[in-house]
Amino acid sequence: MNVPDCIFCKIALREIPSEIAYEDDEIIAFKDNQPLAPVHLLIIPKNHLINLNDVTLEYENLIGHLLGVVRRLASEFGVAESGYRVVTNTGTDGGQVVGHLHFHLLGGQALEAKIG
Ligand code: AMP
Numbered sequence: 001m002n003v004p005d006c007i008f009c010k011i012a013l014r015e016i017p018s019e020i021a022y023e024d025d026e027i028i029a030f031k032d033n034q035p036l037a038p039v040h041l042l043i044i045p046k047n048h049l050i051n052l053n054d055v056t057l058e059y060e061n062l063i064g065h066l067l068g069v070v071r072r073l074a075s076e077f078g079v080a081e082s083g084y085r086v087v088t089n090t091g092t093d094g095g096q097v098v099g100h101l102h103f104h105l106l107g108g109q110a111l112e113a114k115i116g
């Protein structure tokens with residue numbers, strides 16, 4: 001299979017090491033290596049979608065599944081009750097650096113109220 005030259009695809013294929021928190025056939029979650037909060041996970045589809053602009057109707061089940069994984073990880077990492085933030089940066093103005101759809105799960109401290 002022709003795999004894009006993508007750091008997150010390589011993490012999903014375990015060609016690049018990461019601290020994996022969850023994995024199934026469609027989704028992988030791992031610790032951000034430059035954490036911005038005590039809990040900072042990245043949850044991604046294994047399929048190389050670039051960002052939310054690629055999430056057409058055919059992927060709605062996948063995204064529903066992914067958000068279920070986010071909920072489960074929030075509980076496992078002990079932030080479900082204290083609260084957390086889920087962010088997906090999209091495109092240049094959205095601050096997206098890695099061009100593979102990913103959801104940040106941030107928690108473990110009071111996050112700044114400000115968005116944007
Ligand atoms: P974004 O700005 O939304 O594209 O965020 C990309 C995130 O990926 C950043 O928080 C980086 O710290 C994180 N990141 C980049 N490379 C790696 C890696 N090899 N392992 C874990 N996290 C990474």
Ligand code: ZN
Nearest residue numbers: 006009048100
């Ligand atoms: Zn990719």
